[in-house]
Amino acid sequence: MQKYMIITPSVTYALKGRDALRRRGLKAAVERRNKKSGGCGYGIVTNGDIKNIEKILNDSAVRIIEIIDY
Amino acid sequence: MINFDNAATTGKKPQSVINAVNNALYRFSANPGRGGHNLSVFAAGAVYSAREKISRYFGASGADNVIFTSNCTAAVNYVLKGFLKPGDHIIISDLEHNAVVRPLQKIDVGVSVAKVDLLSDDKTVENFETLIKENTKMIFCTAASNVCGRALPIKKIGDICKKRNIAFGVDAAQMAGVRPINMRDMGIDFLCVAPHKGLYAPMGLGILIAQRDIGNTLIEGGTGTNSISLYQPDIMPERYESGTINVPAIMGAAAGIDFVSGRARDAYNKEFEMVARLYDSLDKMSNITLYTPKIVKNLYMPVLSFNVKGKTSEQTAAYLNSKGIAVRAGLHCAPYAHKKLKTIDGGTVRVSPSYYSTLSEIAYLIKILKVYK
Numbered sequence: 455m456q457k458y459m460i461i462t463p464s465v466t467y468a469l470k471g472r473d474a475l476r477r478r479g480l481k482a483a484v485e486r487r488n489k490k491s492g493g494c495g496y497g498i499v500t501n502g503d504i505k506n507i508e509k510i511l512n513d514s515a516v517r518i519i520e521i522i523d524y
Numbered sequence: 525m526i527n528f529d530n531a532a533t534t535g536k537k538p539q540s541v542i543n544a545v546n547n548a549l550y551r552f553s554a555n556p557g558r559g560g561h562n563l564s565v566f567a568a569g570a571v572y573s574a575r576e577k578i579s580r581y582f583g584a585s586g587a588d589n590v591i592f593t594s595n596c597t598a599a600v601n602y603v604l605k606g607f608l609k610p611g612d613h614i615i616i617s618d619l620e621h622n623a624v625v626r627p628l629q630k631i632d633v634g635v636s637v638a639k640v641d642l643l644s645d646d647k648t649v650e651n652f653e654t655l656i657k658e659n660t661k662m663i664f665c666t667a668a669s670n671v672c673g674r675a676l677p678i679k680k681i682g683d684i685c686k687k688r689n690i691a692f693g694v695d696a697a698q699m700a701g702v703r704p705i706n707m708r709d710m711g712i713d714f715l716c717v718a719p720h721k722g723l724y725a726p727m728g729l730g731i732l733i734a735q736r737d738i739g740n741t742l743i744e745g746g747t748g749t750n751s752i753s754l755y756q757p758d759i760m761p762e763r764y765e766s767g768t769i770n771v772p773a774i775m776g777a778a779a780g781i782d783f784v785s786g787r788a789r790d791a792y793n794k795e796f797e798m799v800a801r802l803y804d805s806l807d808k809m810s811n812i813t814l815y816t817p818k819i820v821k822n823l824y825m826p827v828l829s830f831n832v833k834g835k836t837s838e839q840t841a842a843y844l845n846s847k848g849i850a851v852r853a854g855l856h857c858a859p860y861a862h863k864k865l866k867t868i869d870g871g872t873v874r875v876s877p878s879y880y881s882t883l884s885e886i887a888y889l890i891k892i893l894k895v896y897k
Contacts, residue, residue: 463749463750463757463759464557464747464748464749464757464759464762465556465557465565465568465572465748466557466568466572466575466587466588466759466760466761466762467588467759469568469569469572469587470572470586470587470588484565484568484569485560485565486559486560486564486565488560495749495750496557515586517759
């Protein structure tokens with residue numbers, strides 16, 4: 455199953471999103487984004503149907519900056 | 525030492541709070557939301573859990589509405605200076621602490637002061653409502669006086685604010701943890717909390733819960749988010765949390781909420797009984813002056829002011845200190861309240877028990893005061 459890192463604007467949003475996904479039975483963990491520039495950033499590492507993941511996060515008012523294949 | 529100065533800072537802390545602070549220092553002394561290593565992520569998770577617990581306890585919308593500040597005064601400053609614009613009008617009460625009064629002297633806004641009736645909630649609410657103008661943007665008031673303990677009718681004032689589309693801010697320094705506060709039910713937009721008082725947490729932490737946009741920031745700096753940008757982020761709570769937050773104190777506050785939700789759930793009844801008994805005894809003593817009508821449950825918090833005739837408040841406090849009793853004398857950083865009580869010249873002696881105080885300690889205080897001339 456494809457794994458994703460959902461980049462959020464802050465660690466607070468990442469943790470909020472992680473909990474929202476876990477409440478729906480999905481595996482999710484918070485990790486710091488590994489990138490070359492742009493400064494700090496955190497993401498939620500998860501897998502599953504990306505449309506469903508996006509919907510859960512949107513319903514929980516978790517802002518998504520970017521979705522990257524992990 | 526018998527500590528009756530708990531309205532300033534609760535003296536004795538629960539072991540669970542001490543353990544939580546120790547645990548934070550021992551297990552995750554790391555900056556939450558900054559590094560990518562396990563300690564930092566673990567600390568961030570613990571802080572997030574604390575935000576959730578605080579949000580639930582005060583009936584707020586969610587963890588991201590909970591902002592950690594350096595103390596309750598800072599939280600009040602963030603709201604007043606961030607939300608109000610030049611030319612706005614605000615209504616406060618005549619029992620406000622300098623945490624509210626002084627910031628308003630620094631900003632170019634119109635201020636009206638509503639009289640709090642010492643016994644009637646309806647009259648108090650009416651006094652607020654009659655001061656509302658077209659440009660009134662906010663009512664900001666204390667939940668309870670730190671001098672005389674009078675609790676304001678927060679829900680009724682919140683209802684007016686909702687009806688008139690005015691923001692409502694509350695300084696809950698004296699009430700949070702002692703009496704239930706539900707922001708949603710009471711219509712509170714901004715709640716400022718002093719966790720080192722009624723939540724039995726360490727000093728050096730304030731909580732601001734914002735249910736609506738605060739606006740401008742007072743402090744800018746590193747937030748652990750989008751560091752390449754030279755501008756403060758717009759996301760909550762990081763927008764208002766530049767710099768390292770006080771993780772051990774936050775863990776203490778979370779443990780404090782467990783304490784006041786559990787073992788100390790009836791703290792108000794216990795403390796009120798002590799203060800009511802003290803009031804009744806002092807009322808019968810010819811050498812004592814009291815400044816409020818007989819205190820009524822739910823209208824008053826467990827805080828009582830008095831003076832000994834012929835003595836300054838400082839002399840009485842020093843005498844009590846020599847007898848092993850800690851109280852607070854003077855103006856209590858609340859000149860409005862002392863003007864109202866006509867004690868602005870010398871202040872009062874304030875007694876404020878905590879959950880850990882006992883009726884036998886109150887009896888000892890009464891015994892000492894009976895013979896103090």
